[in-house]
Amino acid sequence: MLTLTSPVRVRAQDWPAGGKLAALSGASVVLFAVDSVVFHGAAAAATLALFATGGRRFAAHGLRRMWALWPFVAVLLIWNWLDGAPVQGIALSLRLLTAVGLATLVTMTTQLSDMMAVVRWLAHPLRRFGVTTRPLELAVALVIRFTPALARSGAHLAQAWRARSGRRASWRIVAPLAVLALDDAERVADALRARGGLTGGPTDGT
């Protein structure tokens, strides 16, 4: 599935997306304005507690996503320790983990459609100048439709390559993949035109 939202239902999924994004922005500003290690320790503990409120599966799913940060945490700790400022290293690491953790929480509890609704709301004032979010929304839908199809074609090309050569697929499969992409894009453009094009439907994106 092409999504990062939580595998289990949590209450925060019903909270308004705009509110969560505003809270995240506010929290990020505060995180980067404060240097105290005590503050960052408390913030990290609070973030962990937020993960825990979703239950064990929710927390494990979210924290697994943050595992990729360990090289940066290691670098921060070692560098600052070598500089003789180990406490600063700990504060910076905690800040990094909290900032990414909070952002991950928002992503996990917000559906794509709710995110898009916030974008539409933010773009609302531009409508007066004739700017609509319709092409953007159509493009988003197309990418969501194209990505699995292209990935599948790529996997097939890689498989065919392996069957012929017995080795792992080489970069050469990217050429037929890109030709496929170009041809498909042409066909989709024709289909869009046949259905009245970008200006054929409702223009307010609703």
Add this chain to the structure above:
Amino acid sequence: MERDLSLIAMFAALIAALGLIPQITLAFGVPITAQSLGVMLCGTVLGARRGGLAALLFVFLVALGLPLLSGGRGGLGVFASPTAGFVLGFPVAAFVTGWITRRLGRLPVGLAASLASVLGGIGVLYLCGITGLSLALGRSWADAALLVTAFLPGDVIKAVLAGMLTLTLYRARPRLVLSRA
């Protein structure tokens, strides 16, 4: 207009697909993800404006919460992590790559695309990425640059491949290689 939109969406999907296909072997048998190759191709094939928009659309979808980055990463956390500069640099890199490909219009397509990929897909992307790293880690620019030098050889190979692939595409579908159209 419809064709532009469709091509932009398709190349945004191509960047994603290249990150999802596991282990493509580049030269010397080194398996690396081909995601940044997709960013280079956006510029060399679609040109500056459309290529930049394709990469921007990709980044937008990552922010909305789709796991499109290599390894299935995505969501707002990406933009709070130290590698945010690289992701945010994708559209700039694609734009500059496309712009240079067109400026080098007198050179053969493959060579122009390779050179443009080195300058845009590596030069500009690393500039954005290293700046982001140095801000996030609170270290000097040179310190941050040290952390990414290991990826440089792989990216140089990808830039050369981007040129060869653009040449292949130009031969197969000359009308659709918009950076030369």
